[in-house]
Amino acid sequence: MSYSGALNPASEDHESRPHYYLGQHDSDRCEVLDDDQYNQVLNSGFNFVTAPITNRHFFQRVVEQHKEFLKERQEWNDRLTPAQRTNPSLPVPIVPTLTDEDTSLYPSHYIGSLITYTSPWIDLCSSDPYISGISRQVLNMEVAYANFCGARTIVIAGPRQDESGPGVAQYARAIQEALLQVTRANLIIHLPMYREPLLEEKCETLSDIFDGSRMDSDPKKEIDIFTSWDSWHTIRSVCEYSNRLFLALRIPRRVPEKTLQERWFSEPLHFLTIGQSVFQSNRAGNPTLSKHHQDLINRYMRLKNAPWIILNDVGPNAEDLGAARAIKAIEYPSLAEASKALQERKPRSGLNEYVSYMKYLERQQPPYTAMETPGLTSFQDWLQSPLQPLADNLESATYEVFEGDPVKYDQYEAAIKEAMAEWKILKKPSALGTESEPYNPELVCAVAGAGRGPLVTRVLRAARATDTKIQLWAVEKNQNAFVYLLNKNKREWNGQVTLVKTDMRGWGGPVPRGSSAPCKVDILVTELLGSFGDNELSPECLDGIQNHLFQPSGMSIPHSYTAHLSPISTPRLFADIASRESDPHAFEIPYVVRLFQLDFNAQRVPNHPRFQQAWEFVHPVGVNRADEFAAEHGFGKKYVTAGGGAMYGSNGTNEHNARHCHLTFVCPTRGVTHGLAGYFESTLYESQVEGGEGRKVEISILPDQIDRKSKDMISWFPIFFPLKKPLYFPQDAELEVSMWRQTDDTKVWYEWLVEVYAWVGPQSRIKVGASEMHSSKKVACLM
Structure with a gap:
């Protein structure tokens, strides 16, 4: 007889279902939401929002600095002999520390509820040592600052490609270093379930700006659906399976075969991210997900530590949120001014339409079975040493x-x-x-x-x-x-x-x-x-x-x-x-x-x-x-x-x-x-x-x-x-x-x-x- 710690299933209520914890992310967001905007997002049905660690000013400063460095390096090269140009000890660009103009993220009483995002424009995998070096510096500065502010969750964009060269190993080494910078926060690597042709992230990176040699995937090329998992396996292996390293898994438009779904199911999932393009429209024009997507989400939500769901670019966007700021900017707005600002909000009232649909899916999940009681669920993947029934007397x-x-x-x-x-x-x-x-x-x-x-x-x-x-x-x-x-x-x-x-x-x-x-x-x-x-x-x-x-x-x-x-x-x-x-x-x-x-x-x-x-x-x-x-x-x-x-x-x-x-x-x-x-x-x-x-x-x-x-x-x-x-x-x-x-x-x-x-x-x-x-x-x- 093996101690399972389970309760009698007949004594449990099985009609409950897993709960969806929904977050909102806007890929164009460059500033942390103010209190009014934050409340507006929550009022539209979301449970949490994401926040960038640095802003557009910091991005421009890094870009201008690198441009100046490249210009100076060219001037050095014109003055140096060929032997001197190859000297590995020549100066490299160093990113100056953050200033108050580079970020709108500060310590606050609700900082722990924000999901912070590092800059998506860095390229830790770049073959250009200067760009990868700058990217590593920016990553360390951002995670250290977010950790100082009290953030508990930091999302980092994963490698853009799963090449067999040094890129992913270089990325993994940078994440290992970042883990040393943060003492309490969890690092979440955002990766796609697999590389869908023509559906990669479109954010411009430093490599795109200064190199421009990044090749888009060939839609006719045969897809190896396990390359993204290969990258993740390299990252977590280099980081020695750190218990502060997790996954944010981007759900694709076309759900892959069960073999890959089960592979990701076994990994430490923290978020499932769903972009607007994954949703379809029904006859009434409302967003829906395919039956395959619903089954995948239902399966993943059965975990004891079920992943949270982040909806990407589904609103309210910056323009919608501007209404709250417009009213706030006027100390005593007239009724006409307030009405005009409120009319610009989308949606005009109630829950966000994507949130409404996800709440509907939440209610449609199969109820917990007799094998999914709270008592049994609490024992998921909990290690127990076997009994010694001959040597010990049981209680x-x-x-x-x-x-x-x-x-x-x-x-x-x-x-x-x-x-x-x-x-x-x-x-x-x-x-x-x-x-x-x-x-x-x-x-x-x-x-x-x-x-x-x-x-x-x-x-x-x-x-x-x-x-x-x-x-x-x-x-x-x-x-x-x-x-x-x-x-x-x-x-x-x-x-x-x-x-x-x-x-x-x-x-x-x-x-x-x-x-x-x-x-x-x-x-x-x-x-x-x-x-x-x-x-x-x-x-x-x-x-x-x-x-x-x-x-x-x-x-x-x-x-x-x-x-x-x-x-x-x-x-x-x-x-x-x-x-x-x-x-x-x-x-x-x-x-x-x-x-x-x-x-x-x-x-x-x-x-x-x-x-x-x-x-x-x-x-x-x-x-x-x-x-x-x-x-x-x-x-x-x-x-x-x-x-x-x-x-x-x-x-x-x-x-x-x-x-x-x-x-x-x-x-x-x-x-x-x-x-x-x-x-x-x-x-x-x-x-x-x-x-x-x-x-x-x-x-x-x-x-x-x-x-x-x-x-x-x-x-x-x-x-x-x-x-x-x-x-x-x-x-x-x-x-x-x-x-x-x-x-x-x-x-x-x-x-x-x-x-x-x-x-x-x-x-x-x-x-x-x-x-x-x-x-x-x-x-x-x-x-």
């Missing part, structure tokens, strides 16, 4: 969380009912049967690891539903939970249950009523499964108690479980783990986490599914326990010494529970993997009636199977095996995943390795990358 509140999932217990009850009903149909030999009459309608049942008793209740209910007589034992090692069970047996179970306080591995077995000798168990029920199936030592626990199962007909519920893996991209989780500098083993812990903001690296292809089975455990299985092993080899248990186990120093009594897998995942598009997502499936009971009269009762947390097998089950979140360093892979690559379940008879841990292979011919591939060998041995699960 009542933790048990209560487990019990809040009716789906899991409904499936368990269904499995128990199937087992009891088929036992009668097949008249299988019973633990209470005799040699002359092997079948006895009264069954011996045991719940091992009873906790606070939810499975005990379900066994009793199943027995009543199938009219089966049972003798029931509940085994629990937690002395505190045992007190609760004693009370529950009196209050709810009418003393029908025999309670045993012990570790299930040391239990001597049930002693039936009217007998002094222990007997065997017909049906053994446990809930020892973890997020990876075996990660909470279900195999080891069942090894220690399955010797009490009646042979050959005794049944274990669950009967079997399988572990599954898939490589994923999850920048947020990587950044979270990387920030845990105080924990030297942070990247070697398999975390339980409700994976949400992720991108699956692998695609669904024949023979290589996205989710692949790593291994399986089936119960019961014949196995030597440590004491049986000692007796078999002719010496007392306390004298068992190191022997032939796979781990040096182990005697091999738990060797049968070691596992290994090697899986191949196909990745048609390039990307980066940050680790492995782990899931499990379990067959609680499979019908033993020939002809298929019964059914298979299963539970699953696999994303493509959970709705079919155990819809809305919340008891288990997936497990995440992180990589110490993000592993980049090219297009048409294959990820080879190797994983081991290791044991030395005292503990269990995992080891994992990821390798990247690229095809270079129809029958040939080469290794282009690999992760380190990771091991959770130092944080192993204790037996």
Whole structure:
């Protein structure tokens, strides 16, 4: 049982929907809005506005300074010899510090609510060292000043092109430097989802003014939709996944394929920006978005930290906002003057038409589902260390969380009912049967690891539903939970249950009523499964108690479980783990986490599914326990010494529970993997009636199977095996995943390795990358 922290979905209100937080941006705005203009924008329905850090005066000053520098440099060149002209130590232009004429942004009580924009005319990617140098100086001055004023969010225009030369790396280096200039503000890189031909930003840059060599994209050229993501990956990698670096993603007119949508979904989105050209007009002339745009926005708004939406150039523009300033300029305007100024405002009253439409979309979103309750949403991408159920005693509140999932217990009850009903149909030999009459309608049942008793209740209910007589034992090692069970047996179970306080591995077995000798168990029920199936030592626990199962007909519920893996991209989780500098083993812990903001690296292809089975455990299985092993080899248990186990120093009594897998995942598009997502499936009971009269009762947390097998089950979140360093892979690559379940008879841990292979011919591939060998041995699960 894995701690999910989730609440019972039945207790939540699911009719609420994600909220849109709408902002207004005018690309021609050069001055910060005054109070009246700011209020006018808010009154038109927006929640926030953007503000330029510097103004047109600063731009002109920088341009004139560079012109003067170029003129002086030409004069120097006329006087210098050719050798002197190439001297790298010649003076370079230095931008003077800001003055009050260069900005209208100042500290204020509402500065934290403004989204500040750096100058869009700088060109950090320029091949001209003077222009890139000026651009870097301007960027540092602006972010430092905005940080001084108290701004919390600073938007920076991303690279204009994704060339393979030094431009993007140069840009990334500048952003890294800017992060050092600001101590509290977040930097937001504004990038398009992909480069749409003829729809690039039109703002004139310093390179356009002084070079004029920038080439517009060729609309006939084949589009590589991942180049913009390539640039972002370079930027955030250089900045070491800073937790103050985010994305503002420009939504295109034509929505790209799902693969790219999911890639951006996994990234740290802060804003979605939508320009006027993205909207269409309906028959009434009102703005609308296509169904594909609506689906994309609805998907992104499901994030716990949902991105804010900025509408670009949809009004009110500078001319509209001039009405407020015109009235204010006249100390005592006449009614005619005030009326004339107000008539110039667009729209004349009410909400901005684009805001009205976005509010309509907000109301049309699908309501939250049972898997999107506030309790579950709060656990999106929140890392938790797995439980140590054998080493630690759980608290009542933790048990209560487990019990809040009716789906899991409904499936368990269904499995128990199937087992009891088929036992009668097949008249299988019973633990209470005799040699002359092997079948006895009264069954011996045991719940091992009873906790606070939810499975005990379900066994009793199943027995009543199938009219089966049972003798029931509940085994629990937690002395505190045992007190609760004693009370529950009196209050709810009418003393029908025999309670045993012990570790299930040391239990001597049930002693039936009217007998002094222990007997065997017909049906053994446990809930020892973890997020990876075996990660909470279900195999080891069942090894220690399955010797009490009646042979050959005794049944274990669950009967079997399988572990599954898939490589994923999850920048947020990587950044979270990387920030845990105080924990030297942070990247070697398999975390339980409700994976949400992720991108699956692998695609669904024949023979290589996205989710692949790593291994399986089936119960019961014949196995030597440590004491049986000692007796078999002719010496007392306390004298068992190191022997032939796979781990040096182990005697091999738990060797049968070691596992290994090697899986191949196909990745048609390039990307980066940050680790492995782990899931499990379990067959609680499979019908033993020939002809298929019964059914298979299963539970699953696999994303493509959970709705079919155990819809809305919340008891288990997936497990995440992180990589110490993000592993980049090219297009048409294959990820080879190797994983081991290791044991030395005292503990269990995992080891994992990821390798990247690229095809270079129809029958040939080469290794282009690999992760380190990771091991959770130092944080192993204790037996």
